[in-house]
Amino acid sequence: MPQATPWTPPLIAVAVDLAVFTVLDEQFAVLLIERGIEPDIGSLALPGGFLATASEDLSAAAARELAEETGLDAAQVHLEQLATYGVPDRDPRQRVVTVCYLALVPGPLSPMAGGDARNAAWRPVDDIEPASLAFDHATILAEAVERARSKLEYTTVATSFCGPEFTMSELRRVYEIVWGRRLDPRNFQRKILNIPGFVEATGKQTVRNGGRPALLYRAGPARLVQPPILRTRTDDSSPQ
Amino acid sequence: MPQATPWTPPLIAVAVDLAVFTVLDEQFAVLLIERGIEPDIGSLALPGGFLATASEDLSAAAARELAEETGLDAAQVHLEQLATYGVPDRDPRQRVVTVCYLALVPGPLSPMAGGDARNAAWRPVDDIEPASLAFDHATILAEAVERARSKLEYTTVATSFCGPEFTMSELRRVYEIVWGRRLDPRNFQRKILNIPGFVEATGKQTVRNGGRPALLYRAGPARLVQPPILRTRTDDSSPQ
DNA sequence: ACAAAAGTGTTTCCGTTACACCCATGA
DNA sequence: TCATGGGTGTAACGGAAACACTTTTGT
Numbered sequence: 001m002p003q004a005t006p007w008t009p010p011l012i013a014v015a016v017d018l019a020v021f022t023v024l025d026e027q028f029a030v031l032l033i034e035r036g037i038e039p040d041i042g043s044l045a046l047p048g049g050f051l052a053t054a055s056e057d058l059s060a061a062a063a064r065e066l067a068e069e070t071g072l073d074a075a076q077v078h079l080e081q082l083a084t085y086g087v088p089d090r091d092p093r094q095r096v097v098t099v100c101y102l103a104l105v106p107g108p109l110s111p112m113a114g115g116d117a118r119n120a121a122w123r124p125v126d127d128i129e130p131a132s133l134a135f136d137h138a139t140i141l142a143e144a145v146e147r148a149r150s151k152l153e154y155t156t157v158a159t160s161f162c163g164p165e166f167t168m169s170e171l172r173r174v175y176e177i178v179w180g181r182r183l184d185p186r187n188f189q190r191k192i193l194n195i196p197g198f199v200e201a202t203g204k205q206t207v208r209n210g211g212r213p214a215l216l217y218r219a220g221p222a223r224l225v226q227p228p229i230l231r232t233r234t235d236d237s238s239p240q
Numbered sequence: 241m242p243q244a245t246p247w248t249p250p251l252i253a254v255a256v257d258l259a260v261f262t263v264l265d266e267q268f269a270v271l272l273i274e275r276g277i278e279p280d281i282g283s284l285a286l287p288g289g290f291l292a293t294a295s296e297d298l299s300a301a302a303a304r305e306l307a308e309e310t311g312l313d314a315a316q317v318h319l320e321q322l323a324t325y326g327v328p329d330r331d332p333r334q335r336v337v338t339v340c341y342l343a344l345v346p347g348p349l350s351p352m353a354g355g356d357a358r359n360a361a362w363r364p365v366d367d368i369e370p371a372s373l374a375f376d377h378a379t380i381l382a383e384a385v386e387r388a389r390s391k392l393e394y395t396t397v398a399t400s401f402c403g404p405e406f407t408m409s410e411l412r413r414v415y416e417i418v419w420g421r422r423l424d425p426r427n428f429q430r431k432i433l434n435i436p437g438f439v440e441a442t443g444k445q446t447v448r449n450g451g452r453p454a455l456l457y458r459a460g461p462a463r464l465v466q467p468p469i470l471r472t473r474t475d476d477s478s479p480q
Numbered sequence: 481a482c483a484a485a486a487g488t489g490t491t492t493c494c495g496t497t498a499c500a501c502c503c504a505t506g507a
Numbered sequence: 508t509c510a511t512g513g514g515t516g517t518a519a520c521g522g523a524a525a526c527a528c529t530t531t532t533g534t
Contacts, residue, residue, distance in 0.1 A: 009290030011251035014326070014337055050249030054335055058326040084324040084339050086254070086298040095294055097254055097337070099324050169513080187497065189514070211512030212504040227470065227495085409486080427524060429487070451485025452531040467522085 015098040016061040017048030017137075019082060019144035020070065022122065023107045023161045028178050029122040030141065031069060032133075036119065039092050040134035046141065047120060048098065062101040069120055070105060078104040078160035082144055090136050102144050104160040126180075149178055154228040156198050159219035165202055167214035168192065179231050191229060197222030253336050256301040257288030257377075259322060259384035260310065260343040262362060263401045268418050269362040270381065271309060272373075276359065279332050280374035286381065287360060288338065302341040309360055310345060318344040318400035322384055330376045342384050344400040366420075389418055394468040396438050399459035405442055407454035408432065419471050431469060437462030 020031040032044040047069045051061050059081070063074035079101055086097035125145055130138035152158050152175060159166070161174045172188045175181075192198050199217035206214045260271040272284040287309045291301050299321070303314035319341055326337035365385055370378035391397050392415060399406070401414045412428045415421075432438050439457035446454045 009253040009255070010294035012254045012291070012294065013249040014252045014254070015249070051252070054250035054252065055328045057328055058324065058337070081323055083321055084298065086339070088295045088297055097298070097339075099326070099337075167513090184497075184499090185512090186499085186514070186516095191496085208505090208512085210506055210510075212514080214513060228468075230467065230496095407486090424524070424526090425485095426487070426489095426526085431523085448485085448532085450483075450533055452487080454486060470523095 013050055013094055013096050014058075015048055015050045015096050016058060016065055017046045017098050017100045017140065018062060018065050018069070018103055019046055019100060019141060019148075020066065020103040020105060021125075021144070021148055021161075022105050023174050023177050024122050026173075026177060027124040028126070028180075029124050030128070030144075031120055032123050032128075033069075034119040034121075035134055043134035044123070044128070044132050044137075045134040046100070046137050048100075058099050059101075062099075062103075066101075066103055072105055077106075078102075078157050082140075082147060085136060085140060087136065100140050100144070102147055104148065104157055106161060106163050108163075149231075152178055153230060154225050156195075156219065156222050156225060159199070162219075165204070165216045165218050167206060167216060169214060171199070171217070175229075181231060195222065195225055196220075198225065253290055253334055254298075255288055255290045255336050255338045256298060256305055257286045257338050257340045257380065258302060258305050258309065258343055259286055259340060259381060259388075260306065260345060261365075261384075261388055261401075262345050263347045263414050263417050264362050266413075266417060267364040268366070269364050270368070270384075271360055272363050272368075273309075274359040274361075275374055283374035284363070284368070284372050284377075285374040286340070286377050288340075298339050299341075302339075302343075306341075306343055312345055317346075318342075318397050322380075322387060325376055325380060327376065338380075340380050340384070342387055344388065344397055346401060346403050348403070389471075392418055393470060394465050396435075396459065396462050396465060399439070402459075405444070405456045405458050407446060407456060409454060411439070411457070415469075421471060435462065435465055436460075438465065 018031070022029055022031075031047060033047050035041050035043050035045050047065060049061075049065055051058075052064065056064075059079070062079060062081075066072060066074060066077065066079065082100040082102045084097060084099045088095055090096065090098075125141070128141070130142070133141065158171060158174045158178075161178075162170055168189045169185065171192065172183055172185060175188070176183055197220040200220045202216045202218055204216045206216060208214075258271070262269055262271075271287060273287050275281050275283050275285050287305060289301075289305055291298075292304065296304075299319070302319060302321075306312060306314060306317065306319065322340040322342045324337060324339045328335055330336065330338075365381070368381070370382075373381065398411060398414045398418075401418075402410055408429045409425065411432065412423055412425060415428070416423055437460040440460045442456045442458055444456045446456060448454075
């Protein structure tokens with residue numbers, strides 16, 4: 001809180017960074033840009049930027065950056081604040097405090113539809129060398145990945161990775177790919193359907209080659225899952 | 241990320257606010273100050289302040305504020321970042337972005353030992369009128385309370401509310417008071433002791449009036465609890 | 481001896497897992 | 508009719524809840 005003296009608080013550049021995740025091509029991927037300017041030129045980095053004006057809201061800045069990078073409206077995706085990073089020398093040029101946001105976007109819909117889609121690309125999170133990331137973005141990314149994984153346990157955000165309509169298999173693949181664990185299709189289906197409001201039946205079903213058609217669902221109104229869907233750590237085997 | 245143009249990012253005042261909780265007098269309480277200056281003079285507010293210098297780290301600022309208010313060293317308490325609040329008009333004087341921290345401090349140890357202990361006081365969280373709080377602190381407090389309650393489920397932070405040595409009853413009272421639910425003493429004890437590293441026996445026991453002496457424990461090295469200790473919602477009854 | 485608080489053992493219950501089985505479509 | 512993927516039913520397992528019972532102190 002301020003003081004009655006002529007002392008004034010230090011003024012600092014505030015940035016917003018994004019950890020945008022998707023499930024693309026059977027992999028859990030994050031959107032990274034290749035830096036074209038110093039410092040850390042050539043390194044990979046999370047997309048982001050400074051507040052556009054002194055009166056821009058933090059969440060508005062995050063939504064703006066998301067739209068610039070992916071072309072997606074914030075209403076279509078899950079966007080939540082992750083954490084704030086402000087170690088004094090994290091940017092060598094000046095003191096920067098960055099508020100990081102976590103975004104989960106649907107898979108095939110958003111390769112790079114945005115306008116300002118410069119050198120951004122999806123990278124599988126398991127293939128990223130921590131040392132190849134600029135600033136403290138390796139730390140941020142690690143925390144974002146863990147946040148996303150744990151959010152699948154106790155919320156319904158997994159539907160954010162799917163399109164507006166999806167099958168149980170598609171939803172289950174999201175869990176399997178993000179967690180890197182195989183799940184029993186039959187138990188998974190029962191568990192999801194027993195959680196009120198997780199999904200709603202559309203009445204429609206898929207038309208596909210081979211196999212019985214699957215019922216199509218859309219995301220329901222529920223946001224929290226209780227009890228959580230635990231990644232029990234006992235059931236292993238490769239996810240693919 | 242910055243641009244190569246002469247454009248410079250807006251500079252903003254960055255503050256750190258604290259939600260300091262304790263279990264005092266059989267109640268879950270938070271440290272609030274009564275504002276002595278405008279705006280919102282006379283309202284209650286979370287303790288906090290601007291960064292002292294342009295190079296002060298965020299967590300260092302939080303630890304400094306905590307020491308000023310309670311006299312406690314950050315090493316003795318649980319201190320973690322909660323969230324950042326930056327709605328443009330949350331402070332009518334100027335644009336302020338506040339990084340909020342959650343602190344959990346032991347009960348009888350810290351009434352107001354700090355030096356700069358002006359008009360700060362512990363208030364039971366259930367007795368606080370949201371409208372009596374300044375700025376957006378009602379929102380912040382609500383999120384901090386929920387964070388503290390859920391942290392008890394999947395971490396060992398409850399020991400932060402106890403002194404260096406404590407009995408099972410004392411630890412259980414922490415859960416009961418924070419959650420507002422009664423817990424079975426016998427099942428609770430077994431559950432805690434079955435979690436490796438949650439507590440360690442000291443070998444000592446209490447000397448008290450009436451009743452069998454209780455074994456004394458200290459906090460163990462474990463930080464995460466898996467599976468979580470769920471507040472099942474089915475077991476009700478008043479906490480006192 | 482009795483009250484009070486601490487700690488142990490045991491039964492019951494319920495959600496999860498594992499898995500056998502049936503269904504619907506295309507080739 | 509067979510392969511493929513979708514969906515249902517059920518027995519077995521395991522952790523948690525409920526609770527009877529024993530232990531150790533003070534008065």
